[in-house]
Each structure stands twice: as C-alpha cells, then as structure tokens.
Amino acid sequence: MRRKTKKMSQKVLSIVFCVCIYAFLFLPIVVIVINSFNATTSKPYLSWKGFSFMWYVKLLKNSVLLDSFANTMIIAACSTVVSTIIGTLGAVGMYKYTFRGKGIIDALLYIPVVIPEIVLGISMLTLFANIHIPRGMLTLILAHVTFCIPFVIFNIRARLAEYDLSIEEASMDLGANRSRTFFEITLPVLAPGIAGGALLAFTLSIDDVIISYFVNGQTKTYPLKVMESIKSGVSPDVNALSALILVGTILAVFVTQSNLFRNKGKKIPEVKKHEKK
Amino acid sequence: MQMMEKRSAVHEWKSNGLPALVTVVPVGLWMVLFIAVPLIYVVVLSFCSIDQHYNVVFSFTLENYRRLLNINYVRIYGQSILIAFLSTALCLLAGYPFSWLIARTKSRWKNLLYMLVIIPFWTNSLIRIYGWRTFLGVNGPFNNALTALGLVSAPLDLLFHRSTTVLGMAYCLFPFMVLPLYTAIEKLDISLLEASNDLGAHAYQTFFEIVLPLTASGIFSGCIMVFIPTLGYFYVADILGGGNADVIGNLIERQFQSGNNWPLGAALSIILILITLLLVKLYQRAGGDMKNLGV
C-alpha cells in the first residue's frame, strides 16, 4: 500500500515536473501570440490596450516584413536543395571511397557543427569582402549552404552505417550502370537520411540569425527583420506573423507526420543514430 | 566482411576515378572555399593592424593578441565561460529528468510529447527571446501577476542581469541537450536496471553506477552542444543581458561593427576557436564520440 502511494506520488511529481518544463518552453510563445491581439498603437507596444485583430490586417500591408519572410523562404528552399545535393553526393562518396585529403574534408565538415556560428559569419564576411561579391541574396545562400552541408552529411552517414555496399555490386553485376545504380538503388535506401538532413537544413536556414547578420548586406531575412524590430520596439504585426508561422508549421507537421498519433513506441520523425550491430 | 568491403572500395577507386570525383569534389571544393580559405584568412588577419582610416594594414604584428591578453578582456572570457557553464548546468539539471520521463514513458502520446519539445523551436528564436524580455519586465505580465496575487510588495528586478542571460541561453539551447539525452536514454536496456534492483542496489546506486555511465555519451554531447554556442550567442546577451553580460561573441561583433577593427575581431575569433578546440579535446578525452555531435 505504501509502495503504491509512493509510486502514485512519484507519478504526480513527474507529471507536474514535465508540465512545468513544457510551460517554460511555451511561455514566451504565449506572450508573443497574446500581444499580437493587442490594440495598442503607441511604441513600444507593451501595455495592453484591448483585444483586436487590427495588427493582422496591418501585417498584410507591411510589405517590408512580408518581403523579408519571402526572402527567408527563398533562401531556405535554395540552400536546402543545394546542400542536400552536395551533401548526398559527398556522404556517399566519402563512405565508398578512400583518398588522400579525406581526413581534411572530414575535419572541415565538423567545423560548422562545433565552432560557434559567429566565427563562420565573420570569416565568410571577410571572404566576400575581399572577392568583392556584393552582399545580398547570393551571399546569404552561399553561407547557408555552407553550414547546412555538414548536417545533411551527418544525417545520411547515420543511414549509411548500416548500408551494405554489396547491393550496389549486385546491381552492377546485373547490368545497371553507375548512375542507374545510384538513382534506383542507393538513393531510395538513403531516402530517410536524405529527407531528415534536408528537413534539418531547412530548419537551420529559416532560423539563422548570426551568420545572416554578417553576410546579408541590405537583404532582410525574417530573423534579421525581427532583430531590427526589437531595436525599435516590436510592433504587434511582427507578433502576428510569428503566430501565423507557428500555426502553419504545426499544421504542416500534422499533415506530413500522421504516424505521430499512432504510437508504436519507437518511430519518431527525427533521424536517429543507428548503432552498428 | 569488412576486409572484403575495404578491398573492393579501394579497387573501385582505382578503376573508377570519375564517380569518386563527381561525388567528392563538390563537397570538398565547397568546404575548402567557404570554410578553410576564410578561416586561414582570419588567422592572417589576426596578425594585421589598422591605420587611421580603419583600413587593414598587412604587416605582421602581435599587438592584437597582446591587447586581448589584457585583464579586461580576460575578465570577459571568464564571464563568458561562467555564463556558458551555468546555462549548460541548468539545461542538464532540467533536461536529464525531463528526457528520462519522455524517453521512458509508456504513454501513447510519447511521439506528441517529443514533438512538443521541438515545436516551440519553429518559432523564430529572436521573437521568443523578446517574449521573455516582455514577460520579465518591471511592468510585464509576470510582475503584474505577482503583485496582483499579493506575492510580492514591489516588482521584481529580473531583466538585464547575468542570470537573465543564462536563462535565455538555456532556453535557446534546451533542445540541443534534450535530443542527445533522449537518444541515449531510449537505448538504455531496462533489464539492466531491473537486474541491478534485484541484486539489492538502492535507486541512487543504480542511477550513479549503471544509468549515468551508460547515458554518458548523451550527457557529453548535450553539454558540448550547449556550452560552445553560448560563447557566441551575442544577441541573447544583448536582448536579455542589456549589455551587462557580454560574451565573447559580443566582443567579436563589436569589432566588426562599431569597433571598425577587423584584425582585432579576427584575433578574438581565433581565441574563441582555440577555446572551442580545447573543449572538444576535453570532450574526446572524457570519452565523447565526435559522431554524436550535430545529429
């Protein structure tokens, strides 16, 4: 009986603890969403003046803010595509072949993952300044691809760890050439790793602040526009846009990950590292 | 099997140089051009100086490093490491039990619980940090609630302190602690715990002698993935710390902006890289696996 109450109280404590953590995680989001309905018109838009949808309407007229979001989407899409292609090729190549310089490339891949982003940001700024590439969409995409590639490669490597090369040999013995083998055998097997890497790349690109801060020139990305707003006092249309983006991403997740609620206890939407048995 | 694979891999390389080139050259070239070359330039830049008009002068000097060994700069390195340490500790102390509960739950909402950790991080991190700034202000919702409930007599002074920055850093980097821990804890074989209990071990003993060592990989990679970025997150220090809790990232940002001193900024970046490499070495020495990072 005492053991049962001890277990009960443990369970209650665990639930309370988890709820507190979740509350902590969602707290600023709740604050932001609530303030998007604030009817205030005077800077710094902090005092509550009543409930209103006016800032959602004003958002539609805020072309600078919407443009910055469009920029972020374009950059994220381009960076994801380019880094996924380069990353997939690179991961497969580095897995299959050994060559001089492989260790160097491997080390270089770890740099964006381990080194603080600000170092990457300033180093790329110095590169672009010296080559006289005007800072803007192009430099943003180049920079984003650079820090996305390692994450794509590491995700695919996890998948490659249990990839049996003899499948490819079998395919070629049966008469398929290299590229056919690659597209019809290798890629489908690696598909979850590639998709996971691409999703990670997209996520990192959308929320990138520090590296974009140094190489953006005059192009505004959505995070940088938010940073600019914070300096002057965030007007609630920025809150409105954030709320809409959040709703959009939650819907996107529910649509694409329907197995979320059919819990078999193991499958989760992120790629996990598989141990070599 | 492994020997055969290796032999065939080498054989393939010798007879099919082109496929190898096609796959490896793009990534190799990209990494060299956008990572290696700029970093080498930054090293070179750190030994340069500036003239009256803030233009870089390419003559070798150790002046930047000499300036950066000044006690005032060293104090900020110390402050950065302290903030990083406190943020990591906070993430670990809150994150470990949390990851344990989520990873080991038998509830049918397990996937949802996992996603609920990740969903907040799809909202822009800057706006969430600003949300904290709004929330903790002297006339913000938190203080208003506390005063309304009669829990405090005067509003609490919570913003623009070092502790606020630690909170912000821990908040931003929480998933980087939870994800590796979750992975490590999920792999834990529960029969080991049961065996330990059957052999008469106390819960604490089981935890410290069985669970902790087995989940060590998760702990190490989580700690490193929180500690290192903290040193560079200048915008969290700016927004929540108000300029009172500068980290090394702020120093670097300042020299590339208002300081107009790229060589000094480059030298600061080199120092930051060295600190990072030192931490990675410690991580590897403690048994951490590089493969656990970044996934």
Added chain:
Amino acid sequence: MKRSSVITGALAAVCLLAGCSKKEAGQVSAKKGGNLNIFIWTEYVPDSVIQKFKDDTGINITVSTYSSNEDMLAKVKAENEGAYDVVQPSDYMIQQMISQGMLEKLDKTKLTNVSNIASAYMNPTYDPDNVYSVPYLGGLAAIGVNTAKVKTDITGYADLFKPELAGTEVVLDDFRAVIGMTARSMGYSMNETDPAVLARISDKLQTLKPNIKLYDSDSPKTALISGDCTVAYCWGAEIALAMQENPDIKVVFPKEGAYKFMDNWAVTKGAKNYDQAMAFINFMLDPEVMKMVLAEFPYMCPNQTAVAGMGDAYTSNTAKNPPADEVSKGEFVKNLDTDTLAVYDTMWTKLKS
C-alpha cells in the same frame, strides 16, 4: 516517410514560388522610378515619410538602419562601393568620411529646398560650404528622469554617478557618448587625448558601472516608458517621446554642458542611384516633410521653415527643441587618432566586463 517527403518537397516548392512571385512584383515596380538604398539611424525617419516618398516618386526605396556612426562606417566600408546611396553621418563622421574620400559631392542645383535651412546651420566646420552634406536633425544627449520613482536631485552628468542610482540607468550604447559624458562630468573635453587624463576618466567611468542597467542606442525610451529604467542618458527626442507617454518623466540638461550632435544627409562615393539620392534629399528638405518627421521624432531642427510651421507644442518643449543657451554650452564629438581610440576601446571593454 516517402509520402511526407513528397509533401515536404511540395511545400518547399510552393514557398519558393510564392517568394519568387513576390520578388518579381517588386522588381517590376522598381523599373518605373528606379531604386534607392538608404542607410539611416534607427528611430529617425518615420515609415510614413518613406511611404510618402515611395508614393510620390515611384522610386523603390530600401531602408537599412544602424545604431551608431561607427556601425555605419563599418558596414559602408565592408560593402562594395556605392552599395548604400544615402547615409546619415553625424558631424565628426562627415569629416572622417570626407578625409577618406567616401562621399560624393552634392549637386546643389537639384537641392532646391536647401534654402529652408537656417544659415546658422549651413557652412559648418566639418563640411565647409556644404559640399558633401546638408543638415537633417540635431540635438543634445540629455538626462531623462522619472521623478515619481527617483527622489535624488539630478542637475548634471556628475549626478549620474551617484550611488543611490544603482541599477536604474539606461545609457547610450556608444563609447564616445558615454566616455565623453564622463569626461564632461569631470570638467574635461569630450575629445581628450592626454593619457594621464584618460586614466582618471577611466577610473571615474568604472564608478558608473553599478548604475547602468541597460545599454541602448536604438530606443532608450522603451526602458523609460516600461519602467525598467528610471534614469536615462540618451538623445533628446527619446526623452521627449517618453515624456509624452509618462508625464512623470522630466528632462534635465546637464549643467556641465551636454554632448551635442548634428546629423546630416550625405551620398556615398560610387552611389549607384545618384539622381534618386538627390531627389530623396531634396524631398527631406521640404518643410512639410520635416513637419511629418518632427511629429514623430522631435529633435532640434535646422529647417527654419518647418520649425516656423510647428506649433507651441514643439517650439516651447525644451526636450524637443533645446534652448539656445543649452545648445551653445554643448560640445561636439571630434575624430581621434588610432592610439587614443585604442585606449577608449579598452576603457569601454573594461566598463562592460
């Protein structure tokens, strides 16, 4: 997983298309009047004014902002020449940029509205004959006090160092402004170079540290209005705007004489859109436009036609329109040599550590 990859891919493609179509629309309208890239101080040119310029001329204008002269200089130097067309340097920065050959000469024939500027502000020492710049707005960096919360008597910069004010102040995130203020509080110039004097200033500066709660050059009024800070050392109009939100807030002009500044319009060398830049500067010299600016950012205004058209609410408000005797007591920031600046940088780092 395969189905979700397809859907994710489709989502990405939709985003790309949406983004691109929006960009196309933007570029089409740009062809009409051309483009213009301006680089201005935060909280200095109202969005309504920018919109009016866009509507009147059809020029597609891109606005970037900065928080200090040094930030502006850093970004302009880092970019390719002419990336920014119009900039807003302060007095000493104009001089610095002229000496580095970073500014284009202004075509006076295009600036028909320049006659609206009072002659007292024309032909300044930092740009004789206004070859490269025309004045925009200026003012003093004064002290704002929330008299309901702060009972200490504050009459000058020296009072900002009082121990009773611990953890109450928001100051400009500008090393020349704060170090200069410290110097003036001790009776020195804002542009000291003597190492012995600088050492004494550095010691005094350290005593300010416990009093500073927030460094903010962009919108210091936010902290004053929200109550997070009760004393402010910042730009005059920021204090004026805070006073409008909270009548308890009062402005104090330091008895030592304040940090004085005058910001100007200038065009960078190699500006790609010179004609549009001239059109913009002439637009900003229009008294009706200046009145729109002053309604939102009430600084000291050299455009006498505009000032004449402003009511009492502006002209007799000392925070918005500082009295002449306070202005004459004030001191401009001047350019310093690299070695002195290195000492200033060390002082600033020490303050923030």
